[in-house]
Each structure stands twice: as structure tokens, then as C-alpha cells.
Amino acid sequence: MDSAAQPASHSQTNISRFGDQATWRETLQNALVITRREVRDSFRDWRIIIPIFVLTLFFPLLANFASRLFIRLFEGYGADGENMVEAFLPLMPMIVGFFPVSISLVIALETFVGEKERRSLEPLLSTPLTNTELYLGKVFAATLPPLLAAFLGIFLYLLGQILGSQQWRPDPILIVQIAALTTVQGMVMVTGAVVISSQTTSTRAANLLASTIILPMSLLVIVESIIMIQPRYRSVLWYITGGLVIVTVLLVRTGARIFNREELLGRSVDELNLRWAWRVFIDQFKGKGQTGFNLWRWYRYSVFPTLRSLKPALYTIGVAIIASFLMGWYFSTVWTLPLQDSYDNQIILNNLRDFWEQASRDPTWVGAAISQNVRVLLVASFLGLFTFGVLAILVVIIPFSILGYILGNITYAGLRVTPFILAIVTHGVFEIPAIVIAGAAALRAGSVITRPPNEMTVGEAWLRAIADMVKLGIGLVLPLLIIAGILEVTVTPRMVELAIKIGF
Amino acid sequence: MIEAYQLTKYFDKFLAVNEISFSVEPGKVFAILGPNGAGKTTTIRMLTSILNPTSGKATVAGYDVVTQAAQVRASVGVLTEQHGLYERMRGLEYLDFFGRIYHLSAEYRQKRALHLMERFGLGDALDKRVGEYSKGMKQKLALVRALLHDPPVLLLDEPTSAMDPQSARLVRDAIKELRQDARTIILTTHNLPEADELADKIGVIRRGRMIAQGDFESLSTRFVGPPTMELRTVQPLNGLVQAVGDLVTVTASGDDYILYTTPTPTETNTQVLRRVLDSGVDVLTLSRKSQTLEEVYLHIVQEDEE
Structure with missing residues (x-):
């Protein structure tokens, strides 16, 4: 071979520009090499280009026309034109922006799973690019074209409104708000698509699973639309944006963790291996190395070690509960209830006696108390699984903010707090630990996918966390709730009655 | 130089590669033979730092495949079993993309890509879309991609599998030239005459184990007599x-x-x-x-x- 084929030192690659030695700037440059190619490739695909073109250029014109039509229609029925403009016109740019940005989901699925399916990923994986560079490059590539199309669509719509018959002058903050919302929506869809892609090997399977992104996002856009047409509540959209940023961060964390060479090449078929899943679940439920089932050994070698391993989540839930209680207390000073006007010991005593009589006649009251708590914790656990544990925390802490609010009001009204505290603490000694444990297990089961242990796949880590959740639920939470339920119906009213009677 | 010591890879509980050890000197070609599913591709992927070994050690061009993965990947040219080309790109554009990844200068990657395309008989297909290439042309383009950054180590998985005899001869001659240039080359193949022609050393993998290795003479004497x-x-x-x-x-x-x-x-x-x-x-x-x-x-x- 001639000189071009055989330079003296062989590799012409500057090795220091890769891996740990690369600077952030070089990492970004490396990622952008991927982005450029992917974007160029996307623009060669008519299945992507035509929808983007139509949604970017045609849809804003249609939206302009539709908004004029609606305003005239409502004005015809006597609606205030100016208020209609303020309520209705800002809605459209949000919708106009959402449609092109939703294409990012399609591009992301194509970029990640499509490459996997066509086996074109391996040559890329053989290059010195890091997993982060590959991940960033692909995320940018999936996000940028639809996002730019969305901004162009919003711009065209606004231009039509500003120059058109409405002569609408939108608040710049509103435009920033819509742009921010559109951007994070795109990011959520792309980063969610990466997580989905990691669990599939075919575009078909990925498209089916993509409904888990597109349906909640569509529901969210409906909620956002309802908020948008009420100018007074538009600030709520900032909270939604903030929430979506958190979801994006969690999805990026998950995606960056699972977008690695080992995971990408390790999975070859979309097989639901129920036997394996059951084995993993049972193994975790019983405890490692435990054969057969012995209740004593189960508690000693499985339940309690799991509880110990849950420490960080337990602390998180504990802190969240305290914060929630204090926030409830704080709000009692903002929105104070007129308790001093309605507080009557005799009425409370009568109520308690009625309660006690009915409860002693009907043993199902105990069951009702237990099942109410079980239901709430089941809902919290289920929601936590699909929201990185966030909704598990929320459901668990809300009752504590209510407690804080009521206790704050009682204190503020100068009333005796002992009966109230006894009403909580008597059975709460068992109920609160049960809530904390259940909340912590749900938090970990939901959040483990953002950072599964190194030696485990996301699926295995999730399954094991769910097994832990079930284990603690059966082994600790349920017994504690049963005790709490019995105390709540049989002892708590007596304690409160006693405290009121003796004026304690 | 490639050195592997007791390389082992498990996929969950499946043992894909079982304590494989070998070494390949610069300027030598090591052919790995074995039936489908024997562990050849997994071994190549571990040597490319795409998969981490479950246990064992390997160095490629002096870099550890686990702790210096980026350096290993910068030092190897890999022809993967599946070519994985981007079919909407043009031949030259495709090579330019990979040249950028390796941070080759614009002038060098242009010159190098043109040279290699000519060398492998793809001179007429520079601006053709890869999707329009024949199977053999795609294989050659994938090989050009592996050689583009002029790596000291080449890992070639079935380099001539889809080629007509004339193209296969072209590639075999190129491999011989590359060997003379003191490159370390590992190739996996089912084509035994090809391995015989190219390899200085042969390893046979079966069910994840290296059941025999050595030069042809020693293997022949040992196993056939x-x-x-x-x-x-x-x-x-x-x-x-x-x-x-x-x-x-x-x-x-x-x-x-x-x-x-x-x-x-x-x-x-x-x-x-x-x-x-x-x-x-x-x-x-x-x-x-x-x-x-x-x-x-x-x-x-x-x-x-x-």
C-alpha cells in the first residue's frame, strides 16, 4: 500500500481526546458529530420530513384561521372579544408547538431502536466515543429538528396574530412560558423514548410501548390547555414545566445509565421471560440463598435485612413527612379555621360515644380502618412504580400536612391539643411506621430504574425492588396496619374520651 | 500486540466464553475458527471493549480493555459481523463521518478515504448511496471503514464472507500487506483455505473454550499425526x-x-x-x-x- 495507507505511526487518532481524558468541550464536539449525521439522515427520510413540514407551515395557518373563527363565533353569542382573545389566543401556540415536537418521539424511537434493529449500532459502539457522547448525540438529534420546527410553527402563528386582524400583542413572558413548556415536553418524550428503546429490539415493539409516553403527554396537554384558557392560573404552567424538568432529569439519568454497550448488545430478543421473572422475584422475596420457607428465618434473613437496606429511602420519607407536617402547620397560620367558635367538648364526647357504640356492635369497623390504610398504601405504591417514586411520596405525605394544618389550627385557637394528639398517637405508633416503610419501599421501587445496581439490568433491579416492596408489605406493613386498625377502633376513641373527661 | 488471559464472559448464566488465553504479536495474523455460536464474536467484542469480560484480562495495543476502553477502541479497526452501514449516506460521506469521529483532519480523511476506496475497487461508487451498493461492495466499504484511521490492530469478523472470488482475493492480498506493515490482526472465518492462507497462528473455539491453538504445522502434527x-x-x-x-x-x-x-x-x-x-x-x-x-x-x- 502507498503512503496514504501506511503512515509511519499507524493510528492517526489522537487518543487523548477520548474517554476520561476528554474535556467537556470535546465530549460535546464528539456528540455533535453524531447529531449532525443523524439530523442529516432524518431530513432524508420523507416519513419524518413531510409531517414536520406540514405541522410547521400548514398547521399555524390553520390554527390562525380557526382561532379567528372561534372568536367571531363567540362574539356573535355576546362574549367579550378582548377577554376571548386573552383566554383563547395563547392556547393555540402551545398546541401548534406540541404537534411538531411530538415528532421527536418518532425520531428518537427510530434513532435508538431503528439502529439496533438494522445492526448499524455496533460499528458506532466500536469507535472511541463514550456512552455519554453517543447518548447525548442521539438525544440532541432527536430533539433539535422537531423543536426548531415547533418554534418556527409558534413564530408563524404569532406572526399571523400580530400582523392579522386581531393585532394581538402577546406578553413576552407568555411566549417564554410556551417555549419552555414545548422544550421540556420534547425532552421528556425523547428521554422517555430512550428508556423504552432499551427494553426493545424492534421499532414495532418500541412504537407499541411508546403509548406509555404519548398518552400521558396528551393528557398533560389537555390539562395545560384548561389552565392556559384561564389567564389567572397560568402561573401553574411554570410548576408543570418544573415538574417536567425533574422528570427529564430522572429520565436522562435512567437513559444514560442504560444506554451502554453492554446493555445494547446484551439483549437480542423482546422476550417476556416470565419464568425468569418469577425466579428473580421469589429469590428476592425469600432472601438470597434461602430454600424452602421458614417464617422465623424469613424475618431474620430477608425481611429485616431488606428493611436495613432501605435506610436512605426511609430517611427521605421521614424528612418529607416532617416537611409536609410543618408546611401544613405553616398554612394553618395563613388560612386559619374559626375553631374557637365551633369547638364543643360535649359534642365531641357524644360523637365519640356514638362511634364507640357502633364500633363495638360492628366488628367490620376494624376491617374498614385497616382496608382504608391498605388501599391508600397500595395506590401510593402503584403510582410510585411509574413515577420514579414521586407520587408515592406525595400520597404518603399529604395526610401529614393535613395533620399539621389541623394541629396548627387547634394550637392557634388556644384549644387543648392532648385529645387530638392522643387521637393520632395511640394507633399512630403502629400506623406511622407502617406508612413510612411502605412509602420508602415504593420510593425505592420507583426510583431504582434511574440507577440500578451495576451488576443488574434495569428489569432485574425493578423486579427485585418490587419483591422487596411486597415482602415488607406482607411482613411488616400489613401486621402493623392490623394492629393500628384494631387500636384505632377500640382504644383510640377511649383515650380521647378519657382525655376530654379529665380535662387533660 | 494483543494479549488475552483467561478471558471469560457470562450472559446471565450462559457461559459464552470460557477462560480463553492467547497472544498475537505485531505483524502476525491470528485466525479464530469455530462453529456458529462458539464465542468468536463475543471474544472480538471483548477485545474491542464493547463488552466487559466477566473475568480475565486482555490488553490491546498495550491498553487494558476494561480500564482503558476508549484508548483500545481508538487503536483498533473493527469489521463487525453485521456491516451496519447507513444506507441513506453516500460512500464518501459515510467514511467522512467515521473520520470525524476519530478526529482525523479533513485533508487526511479525504485523502485516506479516496485512496482506500480506489484500493478496494470502490472508486466508481464514491458518491453512490450505500443502499445501492452490492453485498460485496458493502463488505468492502465496511472494511475501508475499519482501516480508515489506520489502526495498529485489526479485528476482522468474516472479512470476505459476502464477496465474489475476485473481491475476496483483493481483500486477502490487502490483509497480507497490512500484516507486513507490522499490524496485529485477528480474523474470524469459516473459510478454512482463507485461514490457511493468511494465518500465522490458528485458534479453534468451541462452546466458548479455546480447544486448540498454534501454527498449522504444530496443530497438524498434534491432531492428525x-x-x-x-x-x-x-x-x-x-x-x-x-x-x-x-x-x-x-x-x-x-x-x-x-x-x-x-x-x-x-x-x-x-x-x-x-x-x-x-x-x-x-x-x-x-x-x-x-x-x-x-x-x-x-x-x-x-x-x-x-
Whole structure:
């Protein structure tokens, strides 16, 4: 071979520009090499280009026309034109922006799973690019074209409104708000698509699973639309944006963790291996190395070690509960209830006696108390699984903010707090630990996918966390709730009655 | 230089590669043979730092495949089993993309891509979309991609599998040239004549284990036995077969030929010749009857099965 084929030192690659030695700037440059190619490739695909073109250029014109039509229609029925403009016109740019940005989901699925399916990923994986560079490059590539199309669509719509018959002058903050919302929506869809892609090997399977992104996002856009047409509540959209940023961060964390060479090449078929899943679940439920089932050994070698391993989540839930209680207390000073006007010991005593009589006649009251708590914790656990544990925390802490609010009001009204505290603490000694444990297990089961242990796949880590959740639920939470339920119906009213009677 | 020591890879509980050890010197070609699913591709992927070994160690071009993965990948050119080309891109554009990844200068990557495309007979397809390439052209483009950054180590998974004989010859000649340039090359193949032609050393993998490795001579002697010599005479042998029986092991004979084996051909052949000539029979040829790699390979696999 001639000189071009055989330079003296062989590799012409500057090795220091890769891996740990690369600077952030070089990492970004490396990622952008991927982005450029992917974007160029996307623009060669008519299945992507035509929808983007139509949604970017045609849809804003249609939206302009539709908004004029609606305003005239409502004005015809006597609606205030100016208020209609303020309520209705800002809605459209949000919708106009959402449609092109939703294409990012399609591009992301194509970029990640499509490459996997066509086996074109391996040559890329053989290059010195890091997993982060590959991940960033692909995320940018999936996000940028639809996002730019969305901004162009919003711009065209606004231009039509500003120059058109409405002569609408939108608040710049509103435009920033819509742009921010559109951007994070795109990011959520792309980063969610990466997580989905990691669990599939075919575009078909990925498209089916993509409904888990597109349906909640569509529901969210409906909620956002309802908020948008009420100018007074538009600030709520900032909270939604903030929430979506958190979801994006969690999805990026998950995606960056699972977008690695080992995971990408390790999975070859979309097989639901129920036997394996059951084995993993049972193994975790019983405890490692435990054969057969012995209740004593189960508690000693499985339940309690799991509880110990849950420490960080337990602390998180504990802190969240305290914060929630204090926030409830704080709000009692903002929105104070007129308790001093309605507080009557005799009425409370009568109520308690009625309660006690009915409860002693009907043993199902105990069951009702237990099942109410079980239901709430089941809902919290289920929601936590699909929201990185966030909704598990929320459901668990809300009752504590209510407690804080009521206790704050009682204190503020100068009333005796002992009966109230006894009403909580008597059975709460068992109920609160049960809530904390259940909340912590749900938090970990939901959040483990953002950072599964190194030696485990996301699926295995999730399954094991769910097994832990079930284990603690059966082994600790349920017994504690049963005790709490019995105390709540049989002892708590007596304690409160006693405290009121003796004026304690 | 490539060194692997007890490389092992598990996928969950499936043992794909089981304590494989070998080394390849610069300027040498190591051919890995084995049936489908034997662990060849997994071994290549570990040497490319795409997959982490479950246990064991390996260094490629002096870099550790686990702790210096980026450096390893910058030092190797890989021809993957599936070419994985971007079909909407044009040939030259495709190479330019990979050249950018390796941070090759614009001038160098242009010059290098043009040269290699010409070298492998793709000069007319520079601006053609990759999707329009034939299967063999795609294979060659993938090989060009592997050579683009001029790596000191080449890992070639089935380099000529989809090629017509002429293209395959072109690629084999290129591999020989690359070897002369002191590059370390590993190739996996099912094409045994190709391995025979190119490899300095051969390793046979089966069910994740390296069941045999060495140069062709040593493998042949070890698994098939000493080489077979063929003596052809002008006149009939007339009882000479018995006359050399104390020197060699005769495996077959006819009127004017005799096939024999000997563990020490250099010394014994002279003695055999002397006896034949002394008996007044003229020797037409004395040649070594070559064993094919296929025979050797089948012996190795059979012995492992037993």
C-alpha cells in the first residue's frame, strides 16, 4: 500500500481526546458529530420530513384561521372579544408547538431502536466515543429538528396574530412560558423514548410501548390547555414545566445509565421471560440463598435485612413527612379555621360515644380502618412504580400536612391539643411506621430504574425492588396496619374520651 | 500486540466464553475458527471493549480493555459481523463521518478515504448511496471503514464472507500487506483455505473454550499425526515397500508409488531415497502430501467431542 495507507505511526487518532481524558468541550464536539449525521439522515427520510413540514407551515395557518373563527363565533353569542382573545389566543401556540415536537418521539424511537434493529449500532459502539457522547448525540438529534420546527410553527402563528386582524400583542413572558413548556415536553418524550428503546429490539415493539409516553403527554396537554384558557392560573404552567424538568432529569439519568454497550448488545430478543421473572422475584422475596420457607428465618434473613437496606429511602420519607407536617402547620397560620367558635367538648364526647357504640356492635369497623390504610398504601405504591417514586411520596405525605394544618389550627385557637394528639398517637405508633416503610419501599421501587445496581439490568433491579416492596408489605406493613386498625377502633376513641373527661 | 488471559464472559448464566488465553504479536495474523455460536464474536467484542469480560484480562495495543476502553477502541479497526452501514449516506460521506469521529483532519480523511476506496475497487461508487451498493461492495466499504484511521490492530469478523472470488482475493492480498506493515490482526472465518492462507497462528473455539491453538504445522502434527510423504518412481517398486518398512510407516502403496509417514522426515527421507536408488529404481518425485486445514480442524473438533 502507498503512503496514504501506511503512515509511519499507524493510528492517526489522537487518543487523548477520548474517554476520561476528554474535556467537556470535546465530549460535546464528539456528540455533535453524531447529531449532525443523524439530523442529516432524518431530513432524508420523507416519513419524518413531510409531517414536520406540514405541522410547521400548514398547521399555524390553520390554527390562525380557526382561532379567528372561534372568536367571531363567540362574539356573535355576546362574549367579550378582548377577554376571548386573552383566554383563547395563547392556547393555540402551545398546541401548534406540541404537534411538531411530538415528532421527536418518532425520531428518537427510530434513532435508538431503528439502529439496533438494522445492526448499524455496533460499528458506532466500536469507535472511541463514550456512552455519554453517543447518548447525548442521539438525544440532541432527536430533539433539535422537531423543536426548531415547533418554534418556527409558534413564530408563524404569532406572526399571523400580530400582523392579522386581531393585532394581538402577546406578553413576552407568555411566549417564554410556551417555549419552555414545548422544550421540556420534547425532552421528556425523547428521554422517555430512550428508556423504552432499551427494553426493545424492534421499532414495532418500541412504537407499541411508546403509548406509555404519548398518552400521558396528551393528557398533560389537555390539562395545560384548561389552565392556559384561564389567564389567572397560568402561573401553574411554570410548576408543570418544573415538574417536567425533574422528570427529564430522572429520565436522562435512567437513559444514560442504560444506554451502554453492554446493555445494547446484551439483549437480542423482546422476550417476556416470565419464568425468569418469577425466579428473580421469589429469590428476592425469600432472601438470597434461602430454600424452602421458614417464617422465623424469613424475618431474620430477608425481611429485616431488606428493611436495613432501605435506610436512605426511609430517611427521605421521614424528612418529607416532617416537611409536609410543618408546611401544613405553616398554612394553618395563613388560612386559619374559626375553631374557637365551633369547638364543643360535649359534642365531641357524644360523637365519640356514638362511634364507640357502633364500633363495638360492628366488628367490620376494624376491617374498614385497616382496608382504608391498605388501599391508600397500595395506590401510593402503584403510582410510585411509574413515577420514579414521586407520587408515592406525595400520597404518603399529604395526610401529614393535613395533620399539621389541623394541629396548627387547634394550637392557634388556644384549644387543648392532648385529645387530638392522643387521637393520632395511640394507633399512630403502629400506623406511622407502617406508612413510612411502605412509602420508602415504593420510593425505592420507583426510583431504582434511574440507577440500578451495576451488576443488574434495569428489569432485574425493578423486579427485585418490587419483591422487596411486597415482602415488607406482607411482613411488616400489613401486621402493623392490623394492629393500628384494631387500636384505632377500640382504644383510640377511649383515650380521647378519657382525655376530654379529665380535662387533660 | 494483543494479549488475552483467561478471558471469560457470562450472559446471565450462559457461559459464552470460557477462560480463553492467547497472544498475537505485531505483524502476525491470528485466525479464530469455530462453529456458529462458539464465542468468536463475543471474544472480538471483548477485545474491542464493547463488552466487559466477566473475568480475565486482555490488553490491546498495550491498553487494558476494561480500564482503558476508549484508548483500545481508538487503536483498533473493527469489521463487525453485521456491516451496519447507513444506507441513506453516500460512500464518501459515510467514511467522512467515521473520520470525524476519530478526529482525523479533513485533508487526511479525504485523502485516506479516496485512496482506500480506489484500493478496494470502490472508486466508481464514491458518491453512490450505500443502499445501492452490492453485498460485496458493502463488505468492502465496511472494511475501508475499519482501516480508515489506520489502526495498529485489526479485528476482522468474516472479512470476505459476502464477496465474489475476485473481491475476496483483493481483500486477502490487502490483509497480507497490512500484516507486513507490522499490524496485529485477528480474523474470524469459516473459510478454512482463507485461514490457511493468511494465518500465522490458528485458534479453534468451541462452546466458548479455546480447544486448540498454534501454527498449522504444530496443530497438524498434534491432531492428525506426522505429515504423509508421497514417493513416485519411474519403474515398479517390486517389493521395495517391505524394504523401507523398518524406516517409515507405510500407509498406502501401488505399483509405482508409496505413501508413508515419519515423525522425522528430514533424516528419514534421505535414507528412504538412498534405499530406493540403491535398488536401481529411479525416483520421479518425493513430495509431502499436504494436509488441509479442514482435515486438521475436523480432527480437532472430533477429538474435543470425544
